[in-house]
Amino acid sequence: MPGGAVVMHATSNPDRVEAPITAKAYFLCVFASFGGIFFGYDTGWMGGVLAMPYFIELHTGLKPGDANFEIPAWKQSLMTSILSAGTFFGALMAGDFADYFGRRITIISGCAVFSLGCVLQTASSSGLGLFVAGRLVAGFGVGFISAIIILYLSEIAPRKVRGAIVSGYQFCITIGILLANCVVYSSKDRMDTGSYRIPIGVQFLWAIILASGLFFLPESPRWYVKRGRVDAAARSLSIVRGQPTDSDFVQDELAEIIANHEYETELIPQGNYFESWFACFRGSVFNPQSNLRRTILGTSMQMMQQWTGVNFIFYFGTVFFTSLGTISNPFLISLITTLVNVCSTPISFWTIERFGRRAILFWGAIGMAVCEFICAISGTVSQSDSVVKAQIAFICIYISFFASTWGPGAWVVVGEIFPIPIRARGVALSASSNWLWNTIITVITPYLVSPTKGDLKSKVFFLWGSLCCCCIVYTYLFVWETKGLTLEQVDRMMEECGSPRRSAGWTPHATFASEMGLTADGAHLPIKVGSAVAPDEKAHIAAGTKHVGQAATQEEV
Ligand code: BGC
DSSP states (O other): OGGGOBOOOOOSOGGGSSOOOOHHHHHHHHHHGGGHHHHHHHHHHHHHHHTOHHHHHHHHOOOTTSTTOSOOHHHHHHHHHHHHHHHHHHHHHHHHHHHHHOHHHHHHHHHHHHHHHHHHHHHOOSOSHHHHHHHHHHHHHHHHHHHHHHHHHHHHSOGGGHHHHHHHHHHHHHHHHHHHHHHHHHHTTOSSTHHHHHHHHTHHHHHHHHHHHHHTSOOOHHHHHHTTOHHHHHHHHHHHHTSOTTSHHHHHHHHHHHHHHHHHHHHSOOOSHHHHHHGGGOSOTTOTTSHHHHHHHHHHHHHHHHHTOHHHHHHHHHHHHHHTSOOSOHHHHHHHHHHHHHHHTTHHHHHHHHTOHHHHHHHHHHHHHHHHHHHHHHHHHOOOHHHHHHHHHHHHHHHHHHHHTHHHHHHHHHHHSSOGGGHHHHHHHHHHHHHHHHHHHHHHHHHHHOTTTTOOGGGHHHHHHHHHHHHHHHHHHHOOOOTTOOHHHHHHHHHHHOSGGGGGGOOOOSOHHHHTTSOBTTBOOOOOBSTTSOTTOSOHHHHHHHHHHSOOOTTTO
16 A cells, blocks of 8 residues: 555444544643633733833833823823734734644744744833834734634544633633733832833743643644645544544544535635635625625624623723722732632533533623623712722622633634634634734723723723623524534534524534545445545545545555
8 A cells, every 4th residue: 555545434423423532632632722821821911010110110200109100091002902913913814824834833833923022022121112012023923822722722622522622721811811910919019120021021931831732742633634634634633532543433533524624625615825715705694604604703703702891801900990999909809800710711611511602602691791780880879998899799700701601602613613624714813803802992991991081980881781782692693503513513504504593403414424425324435545646636635535436446445
């Protein structure tokens, strides 16, 4: 058999398209979700630094106790939002890189770019230029990482725990935010550059750990299939499923991925660079399964996640709590909110697989809206000490709803809804939408709450509460139930259901492999794939199935 060709077996039984979950599969996914630490840490430290006396003095020339001892709103906006702006562009470009160089290499490159950004920020002093440039570059790296980790995790995680695994990524985001707050808390009273340089410097550690670990992790089997490297896909799948390459489980799953890829490629022919981008916007806006609708769903899902207003608390919480006037230690309150965020996220590991994506997003939005309106009404009516305490309690409950529903749920959904030909770009577009809205919100909110500008104080929660009401309607109308399905079955479900509202009741009844002729009623079929396939065949995978129609040669069997 030349070139180490693979003899493939495929199944027509939809329940057999994946191997049982092993501890190794868990371990690989859990390690990859470590990328969330970057995301969280990098978004978490800025808010605290903005309220540090040394940092304020450095950037304003004012002394503690002076009137309006705070960084002007425009500078706060710029320093905070420039990271999200860099991340927006990073995430957007990451899809191209991930399709071309692979998911792993893209994430490792993201770590390198991110480290460069950290060097620039650490080197900065009183001037804005270097600091802002460093945050922009670091943002680029975070963009790569935040988009492609989701893609990678969704592509390697076993279907029954995919939601929980991607929620693990969100858990790491929350730990990152908490770590940032702890480091900021410990350095906030320093009256030297260590106050802000320590929180920035710590980030190198995350880059080193993630990049070194990823060297040992396999590339996504689905990427190999997309690139036509079926032998490599089989090896990678065997590692992530902890089964030998020639086990029926690996062969069945691989056949299913190949058949789905082939099916999707027939529907969405892969042309040149621009055509492959254009493919993300193909189809009718009225057709719920069209690529255009999936791209709108992914990008709007991330927009809605930002509309919940959670980053108002994480970015400007310290400044907001200070503005309420009665809180003696606003840093501590911010620390508590991030702790609530961390502790509530694991609830989703179970609920997302037990109740499904639609249910937790729907009820989560209701819970958040109620808490936000309570905060808004109580804070508008009175600003007494006891009302402020009650507000803080409801802010914590609100964070807890976010952390167990929309925080992980929005990422889980975007990792699952795109077909393989447009998956990398679709996830990248969705992640960049997250960062775009993140930027918009971080630019606008200082103006809404700053005492010298809008000074909305608690009334700002009317805005977030109303936006959460939009999330309720949005989930009901547009979010698909993808729990327990392979990524290939999600495709089929969208085709057959017609409406997200009916999706929860759908169950898989056939495999792509059987429909694409890769099986004959479950019989073992010899498919020779790998180097024996003509190198100039564009769809290497299509070549793989062509062998099915041909009589198997002695060599192939
Ligand atoms: C969001 C971030 C947010 C974080 C809070 C993520 O899912 O995308 O914007 O800061 O959750 O935990």
